[in-house]
Amino acid sequence: DQQVKQNSPSLSVQEGRISILNCDYTNSMFDYFLWYKKYPAEGPTFLISISSIKDKNEDGRFTVFLNKSAKHLSLHIVPSQPGDSAVYFCAAGGDMRFGAGTRLTVKP
C-alpha cells in the first residue's frame, strides 16, 4: 500500500530549463510534505518542505506546490543546473512515508 507515489522514475532536462518533479499521495490526513535529494553513495538530504495550510513554498531556485484537492505536490527547479542531477524523494506525514524517487538528469 504505497501512500506516496512518484510515477516518473526518471526525468532528463537541459541546463537552464525548468525541472518539474511530481508526487501524488492518497492519505488526506497528511499535513506536512518534504522533498529530499540524494546523491549516489550518500544519505538523502533535506531540500524543501510545505505544510498543508499553504499551497506554495519557495527557497531560491526550488519551489514546492501543493494541490490538496488533487492530493498532488510538485517540485519546480528553475533554472536547472548539472549539480541538481540526483534522485529526488517526496515524503509525507508525521511518520514520513516516502515515494520511490525520481532520478533527475540535467544535461549541460
Add this chain to the structure above:
Amino acid sequence: NAGVTQTPKFQVLKTGQSMTLQCAQDMNHNSMYWYRQDPGMGLRLIYYSASEGTTDKGEVPNGYNVSRLNKREFSLRLESAAPSQTSVYFCASSGKETLGGRRHEQFFGPGTRLTVL
C-alpha cells in the same frame, strides 16, 4: 559535528548469520529512525524511536530488532539474515523543531549496503 554516522559501510552475510548495524548522532535529537531502500520502493521505515527508552514498529519491522542504547545511539539487529534483507539501510534523526522551524526534517547517515547470500 559529524551529524549521523553509521557502521559498517558495507557488509556481506550468509543466510542465517546475525549482525548489528550501528548508528550514532551528535545533534542531541530525540527521534531516531531506521529505513531500508530497495530499487523501485523508495525508503521504508523499519523502526523508529521517539525518545530514549522507546521504540516503535514502522512499515516493515519483521526480521529486525532495535535498541535505543542512549540518546545518541540507535542500533538495528538482524538475528537470522535472509536474502530478502539485502538492501541499503539508512539511519536518520530529527529534533522536535529544526532550523527555521522545519518540522519533521530528518538528517540521514551515509547508509550501510548489506548483501545476504
